[in-house]
Amino acid sequence: MGQFFYHFFGIGWQGFLDIALNSYILFRLYVLFRGTNVLRVLFAMGVLWVLRQVAVSMGLVVTSWAMQGVIAGAALVIIIVFRNEISSVLQTKDLKSFFWGIPRYQRKTPVGIIVESVYELARKKIGALIVLPLNRGLESVVQKGIVWQGKLSKEMLVSIFWEDNPVHDGAAVIQGDRITDVGVILPLSKRTDLPSYFGTRHRAAVGLTEQTDALVIVVSEERGKITLVKDNQIYDINDSAVLEKLLIKHAGSDTSAAGVKKHTRELAVAAAICLICVTGLWFSFSRGMETLATQDIPVEFIKSDQNMEIFSSTASNVRLLLSGSRPLIRSLQPDRITVKLSLTNTVPGVNKLAVSRNDVTLPPGIVVKNIDPSLIEVFVDVPVKKALSIQPFWTGQISPDLIMTRAVTSPATVSVIGPHQVLTNMETLFTEPLFLDGITASGSMSAQIALHPATIRLEDQKTDRVQVKYTIQNRGAVSP
Amino acid sequence: MLLFLPAAVFFGPDARAQNPLSDDLPSGEHPLLLQPVLVQAVMCEAIERFKPVNNAVVFSISLGRVFCFTAFDPVHQETIVYHRWYRQDRLISNAKLVLNPPKWSSFSSMQLREADKGPWRVEVVDSQENLMETLRFSIVD
Numbered sequence: 142m143g144q145f146f147y148h149f150f151g152i153g154w155q156g157f158l159d160i161a162l163n164s165y166i167l168f169r170l171y172v173l174f175r176g177t178n179v180l181r182v183l184f185a186m187g188v189l190w191v192l193r194q195v196a197v198s199m200g201l202v203v204t205s206w207a208m209q210g211v212i213a214g215a216a217l218v219i220i221i222v223f224r225n226e227i228s229s230v231l232q233t234k235d236l237k238s239f240f241w242g243i244p245r246y247q248r249k250t251p252v253g254i255i256v257e258s259v260y261e262l263a264r265k266k267i268g269a270l271i272v273l274p275l276n277r278g279l280e281s282v283v284q285k286g287i288v289w290q291g292k293l294s295k296e297m298l299v300s301i302f303w304e305d306n307p308v309h310d311g312a313a314v315i316q317g318d319r320i321t322d323v324g325v326i327l328p329l330s331k332r333t334d335l336p337s338y339f340g341t342r343h344r345a346a347v348g349l350t351e352q353t354d355a356l357v358i359v360v361s362e363e364r365g366k367i368t369l370v371k372d373n374q375i376y377d378i379n380d381s382a383v384l385e386k387l388l389i390k391h392a393g394s395d396t397s398a399a400g401v402k403k404h405t406r407e408l409a410v411a412a413a414i415c416l417i418c419v420t421g422l423w424f425s426f427s428r429g430m431e432t433l434a435t436q437d438i439p440v441e442f443i444k445s446d447q448n449m450e451i452f453s454s455t456a457s458n459v460r461l462l463l464s465g466s467r468p469l470i471r472s473l474q475p476d477r478i479t480v481k482l483s484l485t486n487t488v489p490g491v492n493k494l495a496v497s498r499n500d501v502t503l504p505p506g507i508v509v510k511n512i513d514p515s516l517i518e519v520f521v522d523v524p525v526k527k528a529l530s531i532q533p534f535w536t537g538q539i540s541p542d543l544i545m546t547r548a549v550t551s552p553a554t555v556s557v558i559g560p561h562q563v564l565t566n567m568e569t570l571f572t573e574p575l576f577l578d579g580i581t582a583s584g585s586m587s588a589q590i591a592l593h594p595a596t597i598r599l600e601d602q603k604t605d606r607v608q609v610k611y612t613i614q615n616r617g618a619v620s621p
Numbered sequence: 622m623l624l625f626l627p628a629a630v631f632f633g634p635d636a637r638a639q640n641p642l643s644d645d646l647p648s649g650e651h652p653l654l655l656q657p658v659l660v661q662a663v664m665c666e667a668i669e670r671f672k673p674v675n676n677a678v679v680f681s682i683s684l685g686r687v688f689c690f691t692a693f694d695p696v697h698q699e700t701i702v703y704h705r706w707y708r709q710d711r712l713i714s715n716a717k718l719v720l721n722p723p724k725w726s727s728f729s730s731m732q733l734r735e736a737d738k739g740p741w742r743v744e745v746v747d748s749q750e751n752l753m754e755t756l757r758f759s760i761v762d
Contacts, residue, residue: 536761537761537762539761541681545678546678567710568707577679616675
């Protein structure tokens with residue numbers, strides 16, 4: 142299948158999967174955060190990033206540095222300032238809506254009940270302040286009231302704003318078919334162009350819509366008039382049909398064919414933009430200007446016969462000359478590259494193994510240009526154990542008047558493990574050179590065992606020294 | 622490279638009587654027991670009057686030659702032994718020495734040169750390839 146994709150599109154199946162997965166992730170982020178300030182700031186960050194790249198390409202050092210600082214600051218701002226919006230998005234009710242569903246927050250709002258309740262309140266001249274949030278969270282804007290979580294009904298809504306109710310002065314928040322909070326204190330607008338008959342409720346409604354995308358309904362206590370505030374726009378409601386229409390529009394319950402078509406078109410455009418962005422990003426990563434890099438990677442030998450052991454090899458690392466786009470090369474970690482050589486067809490002794498491109502595993506988008514060395518000689522054999530005599534390796538010069546008549550080591554033999562081929566012809570292990578200069582009388586000394594060739598090792602690694610006891614006699618005193 | 626010199630020394634005919642086994646066992650029935658008995662094996666600086674001189678385990682290269690002396694008693698029948706000279710586990714020379722009854726001494730030697738410095742050993746092996754003795758020594762400055 143990979144060959145099919147590569148043949149027709151010039152990219153492997155991993156590339157397709159990579160683009161599809163990331164496009165969907167980007168699309169989901171858009172769906173979850175659409176309409177919120179987070180998305181706007183993210184978009185602004187993207188623009189700043191593009192500007193920074195332009196500044197870098199033009200060699201504007203300070204500008205690019207400043208842009209980088211602003212982007213880093215913006216990332217911090219998103220987390221701190223919009224923590225409530227982020228948490229309200231992430232604290233989703235179920236995984237399906239998080240990964241798959243298209244959220245329409247006010248879709249199930251019983252608009253009819255709200256309209257009836259509002260007109261009932263107006264008739265009775267009961268002041269009311271009703272908030273219907275959309276996408277942006279209210280937590281960072283309002284002073285939280287009392288959690289209500291009651292099912293929405295005309296009687297309940299009227300009773301909340303009843304004069305003797307302790308929470309009647311605050312706002313009631315409606316989400317879906319539930320009254321979630323009551324007695325909520327909203328921020329007041331500082332606008333000076335508001336009509337003089339607007340009281341605190343109206344000013345609070347305008348204040349909230351200045352900072353969020355919520356819809357607020359105000360019922361005037363003195364005049365019994367209904368006012369709707371949305372996106373900083375004030376609508377005097379004289380007709381229940383108008384109120385209902387505005388509520389439906391706000392709630393996204395526009396189930397008409399045109400509404401569904403518009404909504405679908407918006408999502409399709411967003412999906413297409415996500416796909417284009419990710420595809421462009423992918424190609425800029427993988428098909429950008431070719432960059433070369435070298436990496437020293439350790440060779441992993443795969444044994445097929447567990448009795449065989451590798452005793453030596455001419456190289457334990459290979460130097461790979463790698464090619465790929467600059468971002469991929471820069472992000473390349475050596476631990477993501479492996480070089481594995483199979484010892485399946487090796488025989489006891491020295492084997493020449495060719496290191497080919499097939500033996501190298503690389504992340505997608507990176508290719509091998511050269512392998513050095515391309516041939517490794519590996520000495521494999523069955524390890525055997527053998528007792529070898531130890532002989533002192535004397536060097537230097539002994540006084541002409543003296544003769545060393547005896548030299549014994551303790552222990553006399555040691556057990557070593559090594560390749561069968563090597564140990565077959567070995568009988569003796571020697572010590573490191575022992576200097577005769579200065580020796581004038583019998584004595585003893587400690588000596589390090591020299592392990593040569595390096596393919597052998599002591600069975601007991603701790604006993605790598607022997608005691609050498611020697612006897613010195615004067616030349617004239619030596620018995621024939 | 623080096624000059625190898627095998628040699629043999631004949632001893633008195635009464636030596637046969639010194640081996641109690643040789644009189645009791647018929648020749649050829651027990652080949653192992655009929656092998657010569659090694660009674661002396663030494664490395665030395667010289668051989669004088671059929672005797673090793675200055676037995677040692679370290680020899681100066683300036684001596685020019687080093688000797689391996691072996692004495693067998695008894696020697697039941699004419700046989701051979703080998704003096705195998707190894708320098709650092711590498712066989713340099715294999716000296717074949719003939720032994721004659723009733724007892725026999727023999728030696729081999731090695732002429733030394735500068736490149737021969739280092740640890741050596743001589744293995745004394747009988748005709749059945751049995752290792753009789755290993756002599757270890759070093760050639761130094």
